Amino acid sequence: MNTDNRIQIANQAAEKIAKVNGVRQANVLVTQRNAYVAAVVNTNQGKLTPELEGQIAKQVRATDPNIQNVYVSTNPEFVDRINTYVTDVGQGKPVAGFFEEFNTMVQRMFPTPR
Template sequence: MTSKQSSPSPQNKQGTPRAQSVREHPRNLASQKQVDVRTHLEKLAEKVPGVKKANVVITGNTAIVGIDVDGDLDRSRVGTIKYSVAEALRKDPYGKNAIVTADVDISKRLAEIGNDIRRGHPISGFASELADIVGRIMPQVPSDTKAKR
């Protein structure tokens, strides 16, 4: 029979317990300083080779990340860059629920929404605009359709 022992709590040199500094992922990105999280995710995406600029808008637990790439790149190279950004974000606790797009129109819309938010202007139809953007990003899968009878 083995006994289970818990590991001792970290202690400083004087032998008194010290607080552990573990940064936990928030349940809702909106509960954090969105500016800090948004900037962090933009910088993370912009570190990926081939990304000129990234624009991030956060809603709930989801970050929508629009990336700007060279317009002369072929589709497969853009897909590779987009996948690399998604990989980088997946490894980050704030980016794991992100949606990444390289669509020029959507990226511009995200930049405009972000600029309006930073200027403190109320955005009428903000939720519907984001819903439209997400609707454009999400694919339609044939198996999700219902057959007509």
């Protein structure tokens, strides 16, 4: 699990993912060698297929070859929290406390390392 408390917003990866057929919107957060993708998809009733997940992971790794694990979720709660974080950072708002919340959410959403 992530013990380094630096979280980066990967805008370039998000832009590439948004160009994937079936993806409407995405935000990506990177911690160490892990990428966490919050995606809104318009295929299969908004559910993530293994093929689409693979395409998303490929786009993330294309922007940063140091990424070892890519975790993708279309869960509305996860998407909303990540979108809020990205918006707050973009507006210069303080995000103190987000890291702890993020780690708790990630442990719940992705309980086993990939």
